[in-house]
Amino acid sequence: MLHSDSINDNICAISTPPGFGGIAVVRVSGPDAIQIVNTIFSKEISKAKGYSLHYGEIIKNNHDIDQVVVSIFKSPKSFTGEDVVEISCHGSTYIQQEILLLLIENGARIAKPGEFSQKAFFNGKMDLTQTEAIADLIHAKSKSAHDIALNQMKGGFANELSTLRTKLIELASLVELELDFSEEDVEFADRDQLQSLIETIIQNLEKLKQSFNYGNAIKNGVPVVILGRPNAGKSTLLNNLIDDDRALVSDIPGTTRDTIEESSIINGIEFKFIDTAGIRETKDKVEKMGVERTLSMVEKASILVYVYDASTTTLEEVELDLLAFQKVAIPKLIIANKIDLVNNVEFKQHLNISATNKQDTEKVKSKVLDLFSSLAENHEGVILTNARHLEAIQLSLADLSKVRDGLNNNASGEFIAMDIRQSLHHIGTITGEISSDELLGNIFANFCIGK
Structure with a gap:
């Protein structure tokens, strides 16, 4: 510092x-x-x-x-x-x-x-967002991470925050002007106008907040969890996706007992493929721990790839497995593997492959990319990638919710103005307009010596 x-x-x-x-x-x-x-x-x-x-x-x-x-x-x-x-x-x-x-x-x-x-x-x-973007740019491992960091370094995020900050200052000035002339019973700000302005600001901040999971995945690699029953071919699929014999493959069910994570760049985007232990009831303590870890990894995933053995698993069993992840609101790819062992049968609602076939592996990559592209459609413009920024925006939103409630309940202008100023404070910590020695020390300590 x-x-x-x-x-x-x-x-x-x-x-x-x-x-x-x-x-x-x-x-x-x-x-x-x-x-x-x-x-x-x-x-x-x-x-x-x-x-x-x-x-x-x-x-x-x-x-x-x-x-x-x-x-x-x-x-x-x-x-x-x-x-x-x-x-x-x-x-x-x-x-x-x-x-x-x-x-x-x-x-x-x-x-x-x-x-x-x-x-x-x-x-x-x-400003601070631009200096933090330098570190992100240095550590970018894919084109998509590079593009987001470069846009932030050029001031894209700072400009978005500046616009929001200007609107907040406008809101604060209207409220505080009323306070200055409160004894004269003069109303400078129409409450409906204030409500409209606060809703616009909240919507913009919510959009930034919602973009964090997507942006964080871009920055650190998109987590893709591969799961299914034992011996479904998950490890074979992982090895072919990363073009390396990273996971041990055998005909013995339960070979994979822990998660295995490897990265691959697809069309400029880094994907982190995570092979997991097969899902089944087991009395083996080690394998049981692996199954529990599999279920916990699903909560951190951006994309779910469920693989089943088309030659031994019925569609009823597949549906039963998928019920456990029905409430997981992320894109899912269902793969019917070992299709080469099934004569003249096609599972039209699923992706039919043989994980040992390189061409089929390319189909999986294409589908995974399509699923991630569907996520990108909901996040145009500025993308949030920094947990510090997310925390500040969440705090700012909490204060703005108080402002909205105060306007609805005709609260005192003094309390409304106080919450607006607090929201401005949190936005200011993102760009560095409001900063402390501890905050700056934590940020710059993560940089390399020569930068």
């Missing part, structure tokens, strides 16, 4: 991943960043223009450490809003450490996790 006595510190760090590589980037930021690098660089750059590149050597005690390219970004047109210098050197760990030591000897200190981004926040270059 940055304090007022360290906000102007000159900081440095390696911004590229640790270890050997073709090149590495050492970043410096602060009021003296250019001068510090100038003292260890073979060319004069103290008066160099911003957005300029300079080729030369890093020098220590009149000996060359490396040939480098120095990039200069001058305040305020830089990532942090301060003077920033990036040194692109060869990826030797020795070279990287030598450059860091030279920077420290000449007035910089090692940056804390996320401190470059934290400086950008304090210097007004971005």
Whole structure:
């Protein structure tokens, strides 16, 4: 966490991943960043223009450490809003450490996790939602996660919140204006107008809230639970979906006794396929624990894939199994497996496959993608992916519900205004307009050192 006595510190760090590589980037930021690098660089750059590149050597005690390219970004047109210098050197760990030591000897200190981004926040270059999006962008493992993070980093979520905040301020001003002239019995705000405005705000916040499960699945991988009776072919299906022999396969029922989770990218979306223990009554304690874990995994799933052995399981048994998950409000794919063992029989209401057939596995992938696409249709525009943002929106909605109830019951304007201000407070914590040292410390502690 940055304090007022360290906000102007000159900081440095390696911004590229640790270890050997073709090149590495050492970043410096602060009021003296250019001068510090100038003292260890073979060319004069103290008066160099911003957005300029300079080729030369890093020098220590009149000996060359490396040939480098120095990039200069001058305040305020830089990532942090301060003077920033990036040194692109060869990826030797020795070279990287030598450059860091030279920077420290000449007035910089090692940056804390996320401190470059934290400086950008304090210097007004971005709000908290945008800085958090940087971390999401760095950790994105699929195109869909990348797209959401990039949109948030560009200010998509911040703009949505700004619109909502403006409406809340408008609502608060109408109510508080009445309070200022309460002794004159003047009504500046029509209660119906206030009700309409509050309903619009609540609907917009509810839409953001409802998008979280979808956004969180995109960010961390869409959980797809594969379940069914023992020996239905679930593990074979998992292995073919991820193109790896990850799950043990045998003809013995109950082979899988614990959940096995593996990821696969399908059309730019990361899916987490979860193989589970076969569902059946059993006296085996270990297998029973596996069945209980299977049922608990269903609650966390975004998509349910039920697999049954078409050669041994009747449709009545299938329907009986599915009754247990009838109240689970997520898309479901019902698969009739081992169809190659059934002569001239087709289960038209289900997807007919042989899990050992690669082409059939592609059909499963296509169906899973279609089911997820149906979820996406309900979540257009800004998507919520951060649990901190969700909590703030839930708190804001709770206060706005009090506002709505107060308007319906003709409550005192003072109480209504108080709840509106509290709702504004919660929205402000998302963007950082309202913040605390503890909040900022928790957010930036999760960043890498060089960012």
